[in-house]
Amino acid sequence: MDIYKDGKCVPNTIENVQELDRFWVEMTKKISESTRYIKVVEINEIPFYDGYEFQIVQQFDEIRSLHVFTISAQESLNETLDSIINYSAKVLVSLPEIYRPLYAELEQEHWEQLFALLEGMEWMVQAIEFSVILIDQTHQNESANTILQNIQLGLQEHFVIMDQLLKEEDLIGFGDMLQYEIEPLLTELTRIEVAGEDVVQ
Secondary structure, rough: EEEEEEEEEEOOOOOOOHHHHHHHHHHHHHHHHHOOOEEEEEEEEEEOOHHHHHHHHHHHOOOEEEEEEEEEEEHHHHHHHHHHHHHOOOOOHHHHHHHHHHHHHOOOHHHHHHHHHHHHHHHHHHHHHHHHHHHEEEEEEOOHHHHHHHHHHHHHHHHHHHHHHHOOOHHHHHHHHHHHHHHHHHHHHHHHHHHHHHHHH
């Protein structure tokens, strides 16, 4: 099996899954110690951005080449913040189309949009949490950290209320939460790109 990390060949004598597991643990430990993160793993030139450990085990007998590409904490922070900001901007555009039907009668497509939004917001909270960790590691300014932490806390608190509103089928209350609580937080997130250039440099 040919194994590469960031384009460089990594010598190995792997003959079974157990040896591969030990090799993988050691390699990922070194990556972590160097404050880098795995961005993508290519198995036989097919990229996997997540779930690659499972795929490696499942495809062990067929693996010809394994390429591991890493990025620095700074690069990861930049990419994560860009993703958060871009997603927030897209949601802000479509948000009125999601909360307005809540004050009337919901069709199936509206429910699908709503659940897609909730799923995306869960990802956003995780991404913000990861960004806070990266900012601590890269020693970025505290103002960005504080903004992100406040938004994360606000989203988490609102999600608890919104979950209860859905259980109670209070769609008007849910719409109010989206319009008057979530929308301002998303707007604040998009401003990080403009007001906090030093955050992502």
